[in-house]
Amino acid sequence: MSRLFIVGIGGTGSRVIKAFTMLLAAGVKANSPYEVVPLIIDPHSENKDLQRTERLLEKYEKVRNTLGDHEGFFSTKILRLSTIAESVQTQAGTTYRFELTDMERPFKNYIGYSSLEYPDKLMADFLFSGKSINQRSQSIDLIDLNMNIGFVGNPHIGSVVLNQFKESEEYKLLTNHFGEDDRLLIISSIFGGTGAAGFPIVLKNIREGNSASNSALLQNAKVGAITLLPYFKVMEEENSPIRQSDFIAKTKSALMYYKHNITGEKRLNAMYYLSDNKSTTPIANDPGQQGQQNDAHFIEFVAALGILDFMNMDDRSLKTEHGRAVNPVYKHFGIKSDERSVEFVHLDEDTVKEVYEPMLSLALTEKYLKEELHHAVDSQVWSTEDTGGHLLKRAFFEQKHSFFNELSAFLEDYKQWFEEMAKNDRAFAPFLLDRQTAIANVVKGQSATKKKLFRHVEIGYDDFNDQLNAASRNLPFHSAEHKFVKVFSEAMADMVKKYYLLRQVN
Template identity: 45%
Template sequence: MARLFIFAIGGTGSRVLKSLTMLLAAGVRANSKHEFEIVPIIIDPHKSNEDLKRTERLLGNYQAIVDHAGLGNGFFNTRIVTLNKLVSSENRMSGSFAFSLQQVAGQKFRDYIDFNQLDAANKALTDILFSGQSINKRHEQIDLLDIEMDIGFVGNPNIGSVVLNQFKDSEEFKEFASNFNAEDRVFIISSIFGGTGAAGFPTILKNIRDAMNNRNIDGKGFLQDAKIGALTAMPYFNIEKEADSPIQKSDFIAKTKAALYYYKDNVTGNNSVNALYYIGDDYSGKPYKNDPGDNGQQNDAHFVEFAAALAIIDFMEIPDADLECDGGKAIRPVYKEFATRNDVTDIAFSDFEDYTQRKTELPLSQFVLFKRFLDEHISTAAGKEAWSNDAPELDQKFLDDRFYRTNISEFLHAFGEWLREMSNNKRGFAPFNLNAPLDAIIKNRNVNKGWFTGKVDYAMYDSKLSKLSKGKSYSSAQQKLVQLFFEATEDILTSKFGLKN
């Protein structure tokens, strides 16, 4: 099976990866020649970043659900694995989705580069390259060389590019290179208006293209001409103004222009990337809390991150012939943007172009119905309805099991939070009436009326489940839960709401 290695850099990388995980959980899939296994590698020096921790927890639950229920059940239909799962030999990697940056926690940048050991000429050069002032996590003004890097690079890509360059010598990069096959692909997620993402994208890209010149890498030779896609997020949200913070909204556009100017020569100008996706938005909505990182940095989910996740699906759909390289250079590089049909404050499915609507409306609506049933009705129905009692039973014992109580319940709770955060954000993504009756749950969708249609309620839902489960055999209760509810929600939404599969 082909693999897509996703390098998710910084806070934006983690949030886009979270949106991708939600789409894959709902059953969104790429229409492509290859079936892809997803291998996320999160790169962020800020280990206490709440966005990173939420994404890691989500990925862990997704992985556990697939391990128990298997694939081919509709929901959770794409395998997501940690890099160490691909490695057969003993190695020093953890089972985490996050790459562990060495010598960053609790260390100042000047100590990281051994500034005091440099000779006079190199000290002078370093002072020029890293001149300027910043604000530390105690809100004190300091020289850039004295930045403590455990909360990230606080908008300083020049520092980030030096620190992130260690990736090429890491155990993770060696294993990535040695396990990369000809049919595999790479996708890099980053923002362009901060520090970690703006520095990380060109650094990681260069290290991949130059991997075979790295004497520490024992790869198969496929990396130089790897099919590489990337998502560059331009400013898309607002932040509160805070005079003593190193992060200022007024710097976003200037940093974006500077990064794009650099990319013109070192990314797009030299054809280093096969497909580059640009995304951004007018970020005049409610501002996020100005948090450089010392308070955990947890941002609400945003529609731009949802659209960015769709870029990864799109990249998997591009034919191999359109992603050819020669000597590490893309022969026909592709550049894409994302747009909606209507410029509205709160986006619904009807505001998407036709293909995007077909791709997302049915699976996400199914997942919402799945969550609603488990939240509101399964404890009442378990052990009473026919679908619950057909072997393997989905009874109270099953509901008390760790798989349901932790993996499924936590994942669906996070899915609900994700939808609420996007609906409350500006620009908002609010395609559902989350607290409405089941027959009004999708905005701009009416239930078909007629003599034989019946009311959409939990009694009808139970009837569908019982009809579908009758006479079926399932490998386990976990597999039954995922497959049965996928089939039932698909039936309800296509027959009652008129959605197309």
């Protein structure tokens, strides 16, 4: 099976991979089957966005591995590098990140500052001048900054440190196990430090096939990139090296570099540019000491849609010769109207067709399990009757460290992801998932109703139970876990088709 390798760089890369994992959990799939191999490059190992994404991927992996091959929720396989390189005796690739080394030392050690001649030291001081704050909130020169909190918005520092990327065992595993039908997608921001520095380095090494046994294949690989331009604002802090006023200047500088060295050289088959200037509420200015945790953002969801689009591109449109794309493609994303709070009705019909039904189906599943399960588990056919040789009794939902607990934890993250996007600026708030909202009113701005005698009434959990009971008779099931996921995937999809068809707003 073809694989998509996704290299997410920095906090933005982690958050986009998180959004894409949510889509895969809902059952969103590419037109052709892919296995997905996510990899994160971030020197800031304590980055909370990185950690949240890693935990989410681990939950997804546990659920998917229990289910095996199937259709519906969690149907796409997410792999670690170590899984696809089972024959290689190495500890690399057992996590979802590139393990960068020696990140505790100051930046000046990377350039051999102490051994430089006096004129060279002056030049280094000039190139890497500026101030940062250390973990004790003391102002220090950037050249003395430890790299374990990232590059604090300084890509010129990052480009030096990240050169070790090509020497990592993870890079060697990726390149040596990259197949002819595989694809690679690089995700980064352009206005910070880690992403702006890492993207050109990753692309250069892939196209040149450095340290790889199959360098000729990599040279003509199908490679895309999603670059996020400024889409949020940060609070101004006097002692912070991260300044909102620098975002545009850094973006212009990076775009000029891309023009001459990446897009101008046709290094990419597909390039996605995403940005949003709607944000007015600044987020906390955290260079790294507090862990850098940002709320999920609509643009990161859009970037996840870009991953899906890249997977669906025809091979013929991604042809490469001698390391140059034959017909490079440049894409952006738009909404129908400039709304501060976006819903599915503001998105293109093709986008709605791809993701609305599965995303709503998983949201309805989360709400049902929280509000109705304890009523239904002892009384409904889908749970109490032995359909397909597997019974779903109360014990299935109460075992400690069980499949159901892992799934429930993932669904809680799914709900929180929507809540974070809904309160961000710009907001993405298509669903109302709070416990006060009736199940019929989950889709914002419309009500799910059915005809009863001479009137329409809102549907309720009895209607959901009827659909679940019907789905439980759709044999076969190969395990209790498979039965549970298959029944809910099919039943919720049917409920969306019957009662939750999106009504466009003029």
